[in-house]
Amino acid sequence: AQKVTQAQTEISVVEKEDVTLDCVYETRDTTYYLFWYKQPPSGELVFLIRRNSFDEQNEISGRYSWNFQKSTSSFNFTITASQVVDSAVYFCAKGTYKYIFGTGTRLKVLA
Amino acid sequence: DTGVSQDPRHKITKRGQNVTFRCDPISEHNRLYWYRQTLGQGPEFLTYFQNEAQLEKSRLLSDRFSAERPKGSFSTLEIQRTEQGDSAMYLCASSLGLADPKETQYFGPGTRLLVL
Numbered sequence: 259a260q261k262v263t264q265a266q267t268e269i270s271v272v273e274k275e276d277v278t279l280d281c282v283y284e285t286r287d288t289t290y291y292l293f294w295y296k297q298p299p300s301g302e303l304v305f306l307i308r309r310n311s312f313d314e315q316n317e318i319s320g321r322y323s324w325n326f327q328k329s330t331s332s333f334n335f336t337i338t339a340s341q342v343v344d345s346a347v348y349f350c351a352k353g354t355y356k357y358i359f360g361t362g363t364r365l366k367v368l369a
Numbered sequence: 370d371t372g373v374s375q376d377p378r379h380k381i382t383k384r385g386q387n388v389t390f391r392c393d394p395i396s397e398h399n400r401l402y403w404y405r406q407t408l409g410q411g412p413e414f415l416t417y418f419q420n421e422a423q424l425e426k427s428r429l430l431s432d433r434f435s436a437e438r439p440k441g442s443f444s445t446l447e448i449q450r451t452e453q454g455d456s457a458m459y460l461c462a463s464s465l466g467l468a469d470p471k472e473t474q475y476f477g478p479g480t481r482l483l484v485l
Contacts, residue, residue, distance in 0.1 A: 262411075295476070301458060351411070357474065358414075359412050361409070362410075
């Protein structure tokens with residue numbers, strides 16, 4: 259079965275530290291899409307980024323950056339200068355119409 | 370823009386009772402999805418609709434579960450004869466579908482179900 263693995267269950271950092279969340283996926287597809295979502299304590303999944311399998315350019319959005327490496331089937335997410343408001347569970351997902359999610363990484367940013 | 374809304378946000382029921390959840394997607398979105406999320410896990414796909422047509426159902430969706438989207442707008446998810454194992458967060462998402470080459474699902478706040 260195609261799978262998304264987020265090996266880091268929980269990460270704690272001190273505010274202003276950089277942190278990288280890992281995501282590794284399995285696929286038999288030649289075309290696929292990868293996503294990151296944030297789930298704050300309120301429970302709603304907030305869309306962060308979508309990446310196509312044929313576009314390996316890394317992307318930066320403010321303090322967020324994503325590193326997509328097709329050769330290692332990884333799509334890692336880095337938060338620079340973390341803030342307390344970044345505390346949440348982050349999910350990596352893969353799919354087209356049907357998303358397969360990882361088990362999530364809980365990020366705690368301590369003041 | 371109004372996002373995806375779900376009602377109720379929380380539901381406590383006794384084992385054996387029936388429950389129904391409602392999802393209202395973003396207005397111009399023609400695809401609607403249901404996922405289930407248990408504690409400590411990522412969401413798992415249950416089913417999805419293209420307009421009013423239900424196009425796929427997961428094996429997770431037992432015979433006790435039924436989903437409808439009668440007019441291609443809002444959707445309902447009904448669980449009959451609830452079991453304690455049904456306790457989870459039920460998430461609804463919507464997307465533009467094929468009209469959007471960057472199709473992305475946007476999620477609602479979820480309905481948290483507790484079966485006693």
